Amino acid sequence: SFRTAAEPRRSSSSSRPPCARWVYLSVLMLHGQVGLSFYDSLDYTLHFMPDIADSSGLHLLERVVQEISPQVIVTSAKQERCMAHFLRGLGSNPDYKPEVVVYPNSDFGLEVAKQRLLSAHLPLLPASITENEKIPYLSSCIPFDSVLMVRLLVAILLSVIVMHSTLRTMGALLKCLDRRRVGVELEDSSVGVPIMHFRTYTLNDVVYVDRDTYSVLQIFKSELHPSVYKLQSGEKEGLSLYGSFYFCKRDWFLRPTRDLAVLMRRQEVVRFFTSPRNSDSFNTLKSCLRNIRSIPVQSTLILVVSFNHSFMQHTLISFCHRLYTVYNGVCIRDTVRSLPQSIQLFHEISEAFTEDLFYIASLISKVVDFESSLAENRFTIKPNVDPAVDEKKRKMMGLSDFLTDVARSELEQLDSRIPSCSVIYIPLIGFLLSIPRLPNMVEKEDMEIEGLDFMFLSEERLHYRSERTKELDDLLGDLHCVIRDMETAVMTQLQAVVLQRSSCLYKVLSLCAELDCLLALAQASQDYGYCSPTLTLHGPLSLIKARHPLLELCSPVFVPNPFTSSDQEGKVKVLTGPNSSGKSIYLKQVGLIVFMALIGSDVPAKEAQICLVDCIFTRMQSRESVSVGLSTFMIDLNQMTQALNQSTGNSLVLIDEFGKGTNTVDGLSLLAACLSHWLSNPATQCPHVLLATNFHSLLQLDLLPQSPLLSLLTLETAVDGEEMVFLYQLKEGICHSSYAANIARLAGLPATVVQRGVEVIRIRSAIFGSKHLIYENVVERFLSLDLDDPSLELQHYMEELLTFDAVK
Ligand SMILES: Nc1ncnc2c1ncn2[C@@H]1O[C@H](COP(=O)(O)OP(=O)(O)OP(=O)(O)O)[C@@H](O)[C@H]1O
Numbered sequence: 160s161f162r163t164a165a166e167p168r169r170s171s172s173s174s175r176p177p178c179a180r181w182v183y184l185s186v187l188m189l190h191g192q193v194g195l196s197f198y199d200s201l202d203y204t205l206h207f208m209p210d211i212a213d214s215s216g217l218h219l220l221e222r223v224v225q226e227i228s229p230q231v232i233v234t235s236a237k238q239e240r241c242m243a244h245f246l247r248g249l250g251s252n253p254d255y256k257p258e259v260v261v262y263p264n265s266d267f268g269l270e271v272a273k274q275r276l277l278s279a280h281l282p283l284l285p286a287s288i289t290e291n292e293k294i295p296y297l298s299s300c301i302p303f304d305s306v307l308m309v310r311l312l313v314a315i316l317l318s319v320i321v322m323h324s325t326l327r328t329m330g331a332l333l334k335c336l337d338r339r340r341v342g343v344e345l346e347d348s349s350v351g352v353p354i355m356h357f358r359t360y361t362l363n364d365v366v367y368v369d370r371d372t373y374s375v376l377q378i379f380k381s382e383l384h385p386s387v388y389k390l391q392s393g394e395k396e397g398l399s400l401y402g403s404f405y406f407c408k409r410d411w412f413l414r415p416t417r418d419l420a421v422l423m424r425r426q427e428v429v430r431f432f433t434s435p436r437n438s439d440s441f442n443t444l445k446s447c448l449r450n451i452r453s454i455p456v457q458s459t460l461i462l463v464v465s466f467n468h469s470f471m472q473h474t475l476i477s478f479c480h481r482l483y484t485v486y487n488g489v490c491i492r493d494t495v496r497s498l499p500q501s502i503q504l505f506h507e508i509s510e511a512f513t514e515d516l517f518y519i520a521s522l523i524s525k526v527v528d529f530e531s532s533l534a535e536n537r538f539t540i541k542p543n544v545d546p547a548v549d550e551k552k553r554k555m556m557g558l559s560d561f562l563t564d565v566a567r568s569e570l571e572q573l574d575s576r577i578p579s580c581s582v583i584y585i586p587l588i589g590f591l592l593s594i595p596r597l598p599n600m601v602e603k604e605d606m607e608i609e610g611l612d613f614m615f616l617s618e619e620r621l622h623y624r625s626e627r628t629k630e631l632d633d634l635l636g637d638l639h640c641v642i643r644d645m646e647t648a649v650m651t652q653l654q655a656v657v658l659q660r661s662s663c664l665y666k667v668l669s670l671c672a673e674l675d676c677l678l679a680l681a682q683a684s685q686d687y688g689y690c691s692p693t694l695t696l697h698g699p700l701s702l703i704k705a706r707h708p709l710l711e712l713c714s715p716v717f718v719p720n721p722f723t724s725s726d727q728e729g730k731v732k733v734l735t736g737p738n739s740s741g742k743s744i745y746l747k748q749v750g751l752i753v754f755m756a757l758i759g760s761d762v763p764a765k766e767a768q769i770c771l772v773d774c775i776f777t778r779m780q781s782r783e784s785v786s787v788g789l790s791t792f793m794i795d796l797n798q799m800t801q802a803l804n805q806s807t808g809n810s811l812v813l814i815d816e817f818g819k820g821t822n823t824v825d826g827l828s829l830l831a832a833c834l835s836h837w838l839s840n841p842a843t844q845c846p847h848v849l850l851a852t853n854f855h856s857l858l859q860l861d862l863l864p865q866s867p868l869l870s871l872l873t874l875e876t877a878v879d880g881e882e883m884v885f886l887y888q889l890k891e892g893i894c895h896s897s898y899a900a901n902i903a904r905l906a907g908l909p910a911t912v913v914q915r916g917v918e919v920i921r922i923r924s925a926i927f928g929s930k931h932l933i934y935e936n937v938v939e940r941f942l943s944l945d946l947d948d949p950s951l952e953l954q955h956y957m958e959e960l961l962t963f964d965a966v967k
Contacts, residue, residue, distance in 0.1 A: 855893070
């Protein structure tokens with residue numbers, strides 16, 4: 160089913176019914192990283208998925224193919240073997256046979272992608288737009304959330320060759336669309352295939368969380384390891400949500416899910432283990448799981464053929480772990496079988512321990528002598544496994560006494576000046592006579608002894624081969640190597656049996672991994688006092704006494720706060736408060752709690768009801784703008800564009816200080832416009848928005864429309880003389896001052912500087928206050944204008960109204 164690159168133009172258009180929906184998928188796997196993008200001819204949208212950089216890449220690709228059912232799959236001729244295998248597998252399915260189109264690898268280059276994106280037909284843009292002007296537009300459509308996307312613009316702007324799979328797939332996809340003239344078959348050849356939208360694609364039940372959100376919420380945080388020079392990666396996990404969960408499965412953190420069944424399955428196990436009644440089974444399982452390692456079965460194969468010592472030791476240790484794994488697996492099985500089988504995971508684990516596993520366990524333990532294997536740094540087998548090996552080993556054991564006798568008889572025949580001699584065995588060389596060097600033995604000729612062949616001098620001892628040692632070579636041979644070869648043969652046989660029955664091992668390991676993660680979630684829940692949230696697919700988001708899961712670990716006192724957002728009330732919350740009053744923390748704690756619920760964890764709150772949101776968007780701190788090639792304000796706008804364009808009534812949007820990177824009035828107007836956009840939507844389409852701002856005039860000037868969706872919140876503070884007291888308590892209302900001067904004083908700004916700042920503000924507000932009166936006067940007079948009044952002299956009236964004096 161593979162086509163070649165030299166396909167004819169419009170090759171399949173004849174077989175394609177007009178106006179039918181066609182989906183073209185482009186995929187590439189590069190160094191284990193899967194990138195994909197696809198074009199939907201129904202709405203002319205180009206979708207792209209952030210790079211999948213972990214081992215689940217192909218599994219996810221399989222799900223994408225199931226979800227979008229592409230008719231055409233474009234891929235590269237240079238492909239990793241597993242991807243080629245995957246695509247071939249699709250061709251053999253009788254129910255679904257996509258056409259696989261293979262292009263040369265050069266079509267998947269970044270430069271090609273860059274050129275094709277820039278010259279793509281984007282009907283929404285004015286025809287006169289230049290390539291340079293297209294770049295900011297593309298940057299707002301294609302989020303900078305994946306590593307790939309971060310570099311997209313860098314690649315475009317600087318033409319840096321970077322490896323990013325999804326971007327590469329876009330180039331090939333656009334080529335395919337262009338060749339087939341998708342949707343423009345009847346148009347003039349100068350008309351390109353239209354792209355009306357760019358959209359990030361996520362699998363149906365995967366919640367979209369962009370890279371910035373991961374970073375601002377501190378879900379992962381790598382920092383330099385103190386031993387950075389010694390370690391290869393030089394990095395360790397810092398204070399992060401992932402770290403606080405005892406490094407539970409990274410996959411779960413990377414792909415929070417909306418699949419209620421999956422989350423319920425996790426929740427029931429966590430709930431079971433957080434109950435104090437079950438602490439014994441919790442502790443037993445924890446200690447057994449500590450010894451479970453995931454070891455690829457193939458490693459044993461490499462082990463047998465490997466003669467590289469350091470590698471061999473590593474693999475050997477892995478092999479020992481495998482045995483422990485099996486032993487501990489049995490312990491896990493016994494413990495889990497005693498737990499309620501109504502819990503799905505427990506039932507699956509009980510079932511997964513088949514007879515095969517015991518067979519493997521007992522076979523390995525019968526054959527492998529682990530203690531001596533580790534001591535000798537090679538495989539050794541136990542006695543009674545192979546009688547021939549036992550025989551050789553016996554000989555080997557008695558060898559030293561036998562060689563002492565030989566040495567004694569050899570010494571009797573040597574020159575009387577030689578005080579002593581011994582017989583030694585060197586692998587690959589054989590048996591040798593070893594005598595101490597005498598003072599007169601300086602030149603090589605002095606070392607020659609009649610009847611003996613001189614071999615070498617080492618550490619003041621001379622080594623010779625005698626007739627007797629030659630006899631020993633023939634009689635005993637290279638015993639050491641022979642034993643090793645024989646043991647290797649036994650191991651190969653053992654391995655074949657293990658490999659045959661290893662499928663159950665994978666199943667057990669995968670279930671153990673799941674159990675291990677759930678124990679980690681339960682442990683965190685117990686340690687930090689979390690509650691189990693009630694999850695719903697749609698409905699309100701309601702938290703009582705919610706806390707920030709990371710700040711509460713480092714702060715001696717943490718003030719919990721509630722959060723409620725539903726279609727009925729307060730879906731758009733505007734939070735004002737003095738600087739340092741806890742606004743950002745409140746935003747982040749809501750984001751983190753929702754995220755935690757989406758991985759199946761308990762949450763830091765007294766009670767929680769959480770609807771499974773489809774995306775979490777954040778507009779918080781800006782990334783550094785150098786590597787992205789965009790200004791700070793442009794990055795802020797891109798993040799806001801994402802939230803505005805892609806959020807649904809079931810998304811969570813967290814905005815901290817939008818509009819600050821530009822002129823105050825412009826920033827304020829943009830912010831008001833964005834909020835008004837959401838507030839003017841029906842409640843079911845308005846996302847859960849939580850916005851913190853220091854633009855107090857947003858509310859003071861009444862810039863937002865009246866709506867039941869709008870809720871105004873502030874964080875309580877008290878001023879004691881000149882000192883600020885932060886109470887961190889959430890309440891309804893508006894904050895009228897940022898108390899910036901008080902906070903500046905707290906921060907240690909020189910008193911004179913703060914004083915001067917306060918004076919400037921006072922003078923400015925006095926001027927603004929008097930001007931404000933004049934403006935009010937003008938507006939009042941204008942509103943009282945009666946156009947029907949016959950005595951009105953309009954010209955004169957307007958001149959008077961707009962004279963400089965009146966408004967100055
Ligand atoms: N609920 C809370 N309980 C205890 N301490 C808190 C709480 N919320 C915030 N804090 C403390 O207040 C500090 C400042 O909080 P935060 O950064 O959220 O303030 P902010 O209002 O966003 O400030 P700014 O407007 O200057 O950005 C935090 O670092 C934390 O130490």
